[in-house]
Amino acid sequence: MNPIIELEDLCFGYVPGELTLEHVNLTVMPGESGCIVGPNGGGKSTLLKLLLGLLQPTSGTVRLFGVAPDEGRRRVGYMPQYHLLDRVFPITVFEVVLTGRMNSWRPFWYGGEDRRAARRALDEIGLSQLADRSFSSLSGGQRQRVLIARALACDPELLLLDEPTANIDPGAEERFYELLEELRRRMTVLTVSHDLGFVNREVDSVICVNRRVVKHRAADFSAETADAVYHHHVGIIQHDHSCFCHCGEKDHA
Amino acid sequence: MLELWRELWMPELSFLRYALLLGLLASPVLGVIGTMVVTRRISSLAGASAHAALGGVGLALYLQRVFMWSFFTPELGAVLGALIAALVVGVVSLSASEREDTVIGVVWAVGMALGLLFLDRTPGYVDWQGYLFGNILLISPTELYLTLALDAAVLLPLGLFYNRLLAVSFDSTFAQLRGVRATAIYLVLLALTALTIVLLMNVVGIILVIAMLTLPAATSGFFARHLWAMMVLSGVLSAFFLTAGLLLSYFCRIPSGPAIVVLAGVFYLAALLLRRNRRG
Numbered sequence: 001m002n003p004i005i006e007l008e009d010l011c012f013g014y015v016p017g018e019l020t021l022e023h024v025n026l027t028v029m030p031g032e033s034g035c036i037v038g039p040n041g042g043g044k045s046t047l048l049k050l051l052l053g054l055l056q057p058t059s060g061t062v063r064l065f066g067v068a069p070d071e072g073r074r075r076v077g078y079m080p081q082y083h084l085l086d087r088v089f090p091i092t093v094f095e096v097v098l099t100g101r102m103n104s105w106r107p108f109w110y111g112g113e114d115r116r117a118a119r120r121a122l123d124e125i126g127l128s129q130l131a132d133r134s135f136s137s138l139s140g141g142q143r144q145r146v147l148i149a150r151a152l153a154c155d156p157e158l159l160l161l162d163e164p165t166a167n168i169d170p171g172a173e174e175r176f177y178e179l180l181e182e183l184r185r186r187m188t189v190l191t192v193s194h195d196l197g198f199v200n201r202e203v204d205s206v207i208c209v210n211r212r213v214v215k216h217r218a219a220d221f222s223a224e225t226a227d228a229v230y231h232h233h234v235g236i237i238q239h240d241h242s243c244f245c246h247c248g249e250k251d252h253a
Numbered sequence: 254m255l256e257l258w259r260e261l262w263m264p265e266l267s268f269l270r271y272a273l274l275l276g277l278l279a280s281p282v283l284g285v286i287g288t289m290v291v292t293r294r295i296s297s298l299a300g301a302s303a304h305a306a307l308g309g310v311g312l313a314l315y316l317q318r319v320f321m322w323s324f325f326t327p328e329l330g331a332v333l334g335a336l337i338a339a340l341v342v343g344v345v346s347l348s349a350s351e352r353e354d355t356v357i358g359v360v361w362a363v364g365m366a367l368g369l370l371f372l373d374r375t376p377g378y379v380d381w382q383g384y385l386f387g388n389i390l391l392i393s394p395t396e397l398y399l400t401l402a403l404d405a406a407v408l409l410p411l412g413l414f415y416n417r418l419l420a421v422s423f424d425s426t427f428a429q430l431r432g433v434r435a436t437a438i439y440l441v442l443l444a445l446t447a448l449t450i451v452l453l454m455n456v457v458g459i460i461l462v463i464a465m466l467t468l469p470a471a472t473s474g475f476f477a478r479h480l481w482a483m484m485v486l487s488g489v490l491s492a493f494f495l496t497a498g499l500l501l502s503y504f505c506r507i508p509s510g511p512a513i514v515v516l517a518g519v520f521y522l523a524a525l526l527l528r529r530n531r532r533g
Contacts, residue, residue: 090480
């Protein structure tokens with residue numbers, strides 16, 4: 001089996017002489033579900049951008065599905081944080097999801113298959129009743145879920161979710177975790193989270209990013225490893241098969 | 254109404270007919286480009302481009318009068334000035350190497366200053382106020398044809414690439430991942446914005462043209478649920494503002510540019526208040 005993501009001795013810096021990420025080696029296999037964690041400013045978003053070919057590494061290589069990122073990224077479903085998007089842009093929920101069907105070789109219009117795929121994706125996240133609503137009229141949590149539907153509409157083999165739980169409405173949280181677990185059975189899912197609260201049930205690996213990148217098997221991920229990543233104490237609560245953590249200050253402990 | 258119609262066809266009013274026709278022909282472009290300027294938040298970039306157009310006008314008049322380069326018309330100069338300014342600011346904003354608002358301010362002021370210097374050194378009388386505030390007497394039939402050409406240059410690609418434009422305007426990063434050439438679309442958009450600005454230079458003037466690129470679109474933005482609806486509505490509003498403003502200016506003997514802009518501004522404020530009341 002070939003790896004989906006392969007980073008080899010990758011270094012990256014926005015400013016010469018100052019590396020945001022150094023000597024990163026990382027492999028993610030198909031079907032593996034992982035959680036990318038690390039403190040703010042540790043390089044999580046930078047790592048994502050490098051994976052997606054939005055940034056070029058200073059040295060080292062990135063391979064996505066065995067090819068260059070700008071080639072392989074069409075097989076990726078990407079979900080950004082909703083608050084980075086224009087709040088009042090005139091677009092309906094269905095139109096947002098349809099943009100997931102865009103591709104570089106597409107003729108000019110969406111076809112019936114595209115519409116069906118968009119509808120399926122909306123069904124899956126349970127928002128099909130909102131299809132004709134204006135995107136800007138939704139709550140933050142709903143908007144975030146629509147962006148997941150858009151990522152699903154790509155028929156991705158790898159799903160990249162940037163902070164998916166940060167804005168989910170409290171009531172929808174449980175349902176959302178179920179959805180994620182369902183998706184993990186079908187495809188490779190990588191989630192990014194700035195606090196450890198989301199190192200959750202049944203991920204295979206925890207990828208810690210803080211200038212260096214270290215991958216742990218979720219089973220081995222413990223309070224000590226979290227402390228090492230964050231350079232200060234991190235509280236961890238074990239809870240059935242999951243491990244909920246929160247990042248605390250030193251003197252808090 | 255009938256009298257108004259009859260009066261419009263008087264031979265000595267050909268300048269007003271040209272202006273009205275130009276306004277109607279420019280409306281589709283204004284609807285599309287205005288909507289893009291508003292939704293992609295590049296109105297200050299458009300402002301810089303408009304003011305830099307004066308630099309081109311000044312250079313053109315100077316070259317025409319001093320070096321007898323008669324082919325170098327003020328309109329051609331304006332196109333050059335506006336295009337260069339828009340692309341410079343656009344490239345800077347893409348590379349994020351400098352502060353974008355600073356670069357906009359610099360291009361804005363320096364472009365205009367260069368224009369004023371050239372105009373000062375240009376021998377003979379120059380109606381520079383006409384370029385700043387609009388002078389419909391300067392409109393020629395050539396400009397009507399150019400407007401038609403710009404309509405085609407904007408509407409045909411729009412029909413073909415609407416979905417791409419929608420994807421890239423809503424979420425440029427995501428669209429790029431899906432294989433849309435976001436940078437190319439952005440630069441084409443800037444170029445078309447610059448051309449639209451020059452087109453309206455004689456009707457509303459360099460200083461006020463930014464209002465026509467923002468007010469109709471912003472007003473429609475309060476009501477539209479789709480990007481295309483915002484474009485259509487703002488095109489219709491543009492046609493109305495330009496026509497009503499020009500007639501108002503002729504019959505009340507007030508300058509055309511300010512008449513059009515104030516009218517558009519009143520509608521914008523009314524829509525804003527309406528919207529707020531409905532929400533509150």
